[in-house]
Amino acid sequence: MAAVRRLPLIGVRSLALLALSLPLLGGCDDTAKAAPPPPASPVTFQNDVRPILETKCIACHGCYDAPCQLKLETAAGLDRGASTEPVYKQRTQAAAPSRLFIDATSTADWREKGFFSVIDSTEGLEASLLYRMLELGRAHEFTPGEPLPDDIQLGLKRENQCPTPERMDEYAEAHPLGGMPLGTPALTDQEFATLRAWLAAGAPPGSDEVQLSADEQRQIRAWETWLNRDGKRQQLVARWVFEHLFLAHLYFDDGSGRRPDHFFTLERSRTAPGKALVPVATPRPNDPPGGEFWYRLRPVKGTLVHKTHITYALSDAKRQRMETLFFAEPWTVSKLPGYGEDERANPFTTFAALPARARYQLMLDDAEYFVRTFIRGPVCRGQIATDVIRDHFWAVFQEPDRDLFITDPDYRAKAAPLLGLPGQEGKLIDLGPEWIRYTHRRNEYLRQRHDAYAVAQPDGPGWDSVWDGDGDNGNALLTIFRHHDNSSVRQGLIGDYPLTTWVMDYPLFERSYYNLVVNFDVFGSVSHQAQTRLYFDLIRNGAEQNTLRFLPAAARKGILDDWYQKTGKLKLLISYADADGETPTAIEYHSATPMNEFNAGLLSRFAGINARPDPINRCGDGDCVRETANALERRVETALAPLASRTAADLPVINWMPEASLLLVDGDGDSTVYSLLRNRAHSNVAFMFGESLRYQPEKDTLTIYPGVLLSYPNFMFQVTAADLPAFARAMQAARDEADFTALVERFGLRRTETDFWQRVQAPLRYMEQHEPIQAGILDLNRYGNF
Template sequence: MVETTRLPLLGALLLILPLLAACDEAPAASDTPAPVAPVSFNQQIRPVIEQKCIACHGCYDAPCQLKLETAAGLDRGASSMSVYAQRTEAADPTRLFVDAQTTAEWRERGFFSVIDSKRGLEESLLYRMLELGRAHRFEPGERLPEEIALGLKRDNQCPAPDEMDDYAEEHPLGGMPLGTPALSDDEFNTVRTWLAQGAPPGDDRVTLSEREREQVRGWETWFNRDGKRQQLAARWLYEHLFLAHLYFDQGEDRKPDHFFTLERSLTPPGEPVRPVATRRPNDDPGERFWYRLRPVTGTLVHKTHITFALSDAKRRRMESLLFDTPWEIDTLPGYSEEEKANPFTTFAALPARARYQIMLDDAEYFVRTFIRGPVCRGQIATDVIRDRFWAVFQDPDHDLYITDPDYRARVSGLIALPGQEDSLLKLGPEWIKYTKRRNDYLRERAEAYRAEQPQGPGWNDIWDGEGSNPNALLTIFRHHDNSSVRKGLIGDYPLTSWVMDYPLFERTYYSLVANFDVFGSVSHKAQTRLYFDLIRNGAEQNTLRFLPADTRKQVLKNWYQKTGQLKLLVSYEDVDTEVPTAIDYHSATPMNEFNAGLLSQFGALNVRPDPINRCGGDNCSRADATALERDVEQALSAIASQPAARLPVVDHMPEASLLLVDGDGEQAVYSLLRNRAHSNVAFMFGESLRYQPEKDTLTVYPGVLLSYPNFIFRVAHDDLSAFAGAMQAVESEKDFTALVERFGVRRTQTDFWTHFHAPLRYMEAHEPTQAGILDLNRYLNL
């Protein structure tokens, strides 16, 4: 009995033992890693970069030249060479998609990878920097430690992979994103997994619709026509559109599917674009090329997103302007230094009216190229202009350069532009030479207008936009080390306004855009800056022609106070005080009266009426404002345009801030722009010595009127009165700090990135064609 009982048990054990052995040899189910799905750069990594990286790493001034708008920029990596540097000799350009085409070519140019993790994650600079950013968390809502340097004066460290240990030890708070909340756990794990998988590359290619391909074919055919007249016109257009983000305007208020750049390509239409890699758009291409439209890839960055609409109507307009008037040319101009220096003689055969009118039709675009192009970066580059001024244009029918061929032939040789010489030793002689030519030109110009208009200029001498074009009225803001421009006359009456004729407009464009080399020497950049000073003075002198003759010197003296008087004696041509103006004046403040006249004479063109900053009664909001906006504008009108002497908070405000106002399911966005007053803007250095801070004011206007916010304030609708009251109550730095702590969005806030990108969402909703990620590099640690 006992034996029969044991047999079944023994059999059971014999059956179970092999299974137990097998379990002992096999790994536990929990030890087997689950298969990890491949991480997609486009779908999973790019959104992280757009949310927390591109705000600092875009355009020429991206730290360490790490440009992250495209997958190609991430693959190219970083460099220790700074684009914006004081050089005695020009540097080799490093333009993405232009100066090298492959990763190997960029490595030969000194760029090193930030994503290479073949030997482990510790080899990836991107991983190490993000990891360092997570290792040191900042106290939410508090100011950053003082040892974290911010802004343009920051000395960016660009460690190669084998230098990262030293960097982490010396800069423990220097992880990325710099001085803001770190990547979330999910974001960091996604990036880490992608790097561990070998960083599979992204795809920057775009797919055009059939309609877009048809438009591209039509425009490329038009640009590449045979015939010397067509070739000269195409060259002039290319030199004026090479910075543009072109789009096909369908007349709809929505973001275009794609933007394009106009390129000189070594390949004809139908083949992949291979750009001609010259330093400037008017350098000799060296071989045959075709004009091509290439799609803009990657993420749009506001500061480089300079849009220009293409349409069938615009092509017909340009065709008519360029070719309806008969003209001939036997020999096309070349690309010599002399020809690049003087677009007026180079394109002399091209009808001057056509050139001017094409620029007038899209004046905001052309002024924006001055401002958002590579030249406009840093205080020295921008201190030649006032902090806010209005710009209008001389009517083509009243511009002697357009209407008088003999006058045009006499003066064209005098308005060439400096900057072709890179030698530091030639800086002084070049400056003296071009200053003399400019002043000779002004004397010739004054004499010609005196003979043509003995009664002086009147309102009909200012371009009226042909009755409907809002590009006729512009406002330009300077934000210390950068600038912005918008259609319309915004803000209180400015100290100065510019009346630009064609020679002024074209010289500004070629000086600051076509002929400017961001990789050039200090001599080249200084010549550019110094000549723009003469252009500003020329625009001011042209404006003075519209004021009473006996007031001009006093007005000019007010613009050039103190040391500015020396510049008037040494550099500038005397202002005319004899020829009268055809405008009637009735006050002792003719400049204010002129500005008021611009508003009354051309009010129908003013697309940005401004009762906020020029409130003349109880109602200080725009007629088309929403209910939320009316409340905002009424509340903020109390602080708008008030001098710092009466409103001390202005003296504590950054140059360019944004205000987010949250209503019931709606958010309004306003720009708060500080206008610094100066005794004069006539010198390259010593700007702080010319400040008049008691005269500073604040311009308040709806929308995003800037690319580089210095700070963001956020206010609930119910707290509008409290915010305006707190602004009015500020008397000291302590008061302003309390204002910031209550209403400010500091870099350390846990939801900082949500608020930082709120203006982008606003632009996407209200002006989608202009929307792009704002730049964080100038955001202050208030």
């Protein structure tokens, strides 16, 4: 394991402000380095500075949870600087949003909002926070290949230190080992000299401007024309489309699978197409716009980071699909809905005039995108956000022709008023009453649903009630992984049979989206965020109840009791509507484990649309290698399949494995990346707090699958193809923490490795080769210290 200094996570909480509170580490060289000679030619931001930020800094400084709000994906973010106010925190009242390119338009505006510069060197280099932080990082070297001292705080629980320029001396004295990038090799001499020269020249600004091709401009005009048409029907459709695509990174799909030149966001603008876009800066996309606006497409600027890069394809065919679904059948709207609390809380009544089938079908067409928005979007961060769902589960969807909300107008009219969502009131005093009110409505809806389906489908649901992707759409079968630090969604059924599988109908799908995406305000109060996450507990329970309808009636209570062990029984008694224990199922079962039998049925009946067959984690006949695997992948899967899907009781190394790690493999003239995901087991997931009371570590399992199935790697292992058997043997032989430490010593990529920054680029290179449209920089804020 090589030796290097601490590379510049300039961003990686780098830049002066993110100095996340670090206690001093021992075992470091305290000898300051001499300043390297300046570059021979003038330094520019675009050609010289941006590449350093992309390779060493953005990995920690992107998205809402960038330390000290220092976002380095764009030149504008670097110019804006940092803030002492975190985005993710518990607030009694909502905070003013601080979104780049939306909530302020100039450096002066950001200064008024409390942001301070990290690059200003008008009074000399020592006045630049960026320079001082990087210099501090170069003043000390960690022992190469060794763990960082335990008192260095990393991950979600760290307390960021965000010193202003005036307090940098104080910070450096208190945290001499807290330079940037934090806890990794420092910038190289050449990189440091480049940034020093740029700062010494006054930090000449870079540009985030995007040059669009003629075809991109044509497609923008076509979409903006379609979205801004006159007529109440057209305006209502455009509002629905906007509220469902505002979070997306849109791209124009030419069918090639190549990475497009640019991605776009859909915005509400004060200005009409053809003029400079002026965003309607509301916290949420369905907040009152406060005047006239137009829907506009705006290019995404800067470097893409994986955690926020949730893509959606636009094309002429997609626009025609929307036109046909929404306008093929006659419907009218006498008055457009407003943007008041009731309209925001209930999309089913707000958009009641729109054909329900069109709404559901458009979400099904790109179900992976919509599920990603609420599994991987801003709402999903930390334990409170994730502890109300399982670590690993599958999701399928109810066939539109078997969904009463789609097929029965009378049922839809009765059900829609009960489907409102909490969280509009952000006052702490409203938390209890709001929760009780919406829980009552949701449970009344489930009772009505139970009765209506018992009448409409007396024989119960069969396989024809599960959407088959219209024969060729892989969005019909999804796998969700959620962990404390990570969450991901993929087409296909990955992993061993999960404990739960969700069958989502349209009301469940749309409520999940509005609850966790449209109506969620990352800057909102603790009351708003608690109501949002508490209601998702009800949505999860609703999806589980819908799945139970497909299982034998006599088995449902036992399965439900298994899902809600111990304290979960309390929720069954006081919060959830009773599950249907009487209506039969039209599916025949022949085993004592009907949930597994149902999952097996999904695999066999929908094999033609299963995007990711998985013999690695479901090895039944001894051949545990995917049919499409190349030579290197065959070696990896042959070696690692014996580790997959075993419990921690049987494979003790799982007890020390991080929740989401990557395995980098080199050999056979090729390289590849596999995800190693630890699935934590719980007696129930009915509560936001008290996980330790419900955690069942002996039942944890490990899912192994090719590709990058995470945004925040907790750790990386690196092996050669020749060492794969040795790695597998070490995993199988590990019995305690000392054995796991020995495994890391031999195969781990610790933060202090001299080639750390070179090796952590491997997952991005893999994505660029295998899934270029989805590729983005991974976040290293949660990379562990093992």
